[in-house]
Amino acid sequence: MQPVLRLERLRHFVGELATLLDQGPEEPLILERGGALLAELVGADDWLPAEFAEPHPEHYVQYLLHADARQRFSVVSFVWGPGQRTPVHDHRVWGLIGMLRGAEDSQGFVRRADGTLAAEGAPVRLTPGRVERVSPTVGDIHQVSNAHDDRVSVSIHVYGANIGAVRRAVYLPDGSEKPFVSGYSNRYLPNIWDLSKEAPL
Numbered sequence: 001m002q003p004v005l006r007l008e009r010l011r012h013f014v015g016e017l018a019t020l021l022d023q024g025p026e027e028p029l030i031l032e033r034g035g036a037l038l039a040e041l042v043g044a045d046d047w048l049p050a051e052f053a054e055p056h057p058e059h060y061v062q063y064l065l066h067a068d069a070r071q072r073f074s075v076v077s078f079v080w081g082p083g084q085r086t087p088v089h090d091h092r093v094w095g096l097i098g099m100l101r102g103a104e105d106s107q108g109f110v111r112r113a114d115g116t117l118a119a120e121g122a123p124v125r126l127t128p129g130r131v132e133r134v135s136p137t138v139g140d141i142h143q144v145s146n147a148h149d150d151r152v153s154v155s156i157h158v159y160g161a162n163i164g165a166v167r168r169a170v171y172l173p174d175g176s177e178k179p180f181v182s183g184y185s186n187r188y189l190p191n192i193w194d195l196s197k198e199a200p201l
C-alpha cells in the first residue's frame with residue numbers, strides 16, 4: 001500500500017508565505033521568516049508526489065509545484081540525477097533553497113573588477129532540512145551541483161517571482177552573460193486542494 005502523501009504541508013506553506021507577503025515585508029524579513037517556513041516544509045520528506053522527484057538521465061530538472069496567483073512567488077522542486085550540476089547562473093529575485101533529500105553543493109561567485117567571475121569562499125553543502133538564501137542583495141550568482149555521484153538529490157526552492165518566466169542569465173567563464181529563461185519541466189501541478197483525501201487534523 002502506498003504511504004499517504006502529506007500534501008497539506010505544501011498547502012500550509014504556500015498559505016503561510018502568502019500571508020507573510022500580504023504584510024509587505026522588506027526582503028530581509030522575507031528571507032528570515034520565509035526561510036523558517038521552508039525549513040519546516042523540508043523538515044519532513046513525506047509530501048512530494050513521486051512524479052515531481054523524477055530525475056532526467058542527462059540534466060537536472062525543475063518542476064513547478066505552485067505559483068502564487070499574483071506571481072509574487074513560486075515553489076519548485078529541483079531534481080538532480082547523480083553528478084548533475086547547473087551552469088553558473090543568477091536569479092534576479094530573492095530565493096530560498098531547502099534541501100529535502102540527498103545533498104547539494106552551492107558555490108557562490110562575485111564579479112572581479114576586470115569583469116570576470118571569481119569563486120567566493122568555499123562551497124556551501126546543503127543537507128536535508130537546511131535552507132540557503134540567494135538574491136541580488138545577499139549574493140545572486142552561483143553554481144549548484146548534486147553532492148552525490150551515485151544517487152538522486154531533491155531540493156525545494158521558493159523565489160520572489162514566477163521564476164520559470166524571469167529573464168536572467170547564465171555566465172560563461174570569462175564573465176559574459178547569456179540570457180536565460182528556465183521554464184518548467186512539467187505540464188501539470190500537484191493537486192494540493194483536495195481536502196477530502198486528507199485525514200482530519
Ligand SMILES: [Fe+2]
Pocket residue numbers: 089090091134142144
Ligand atoms: Fe540557483
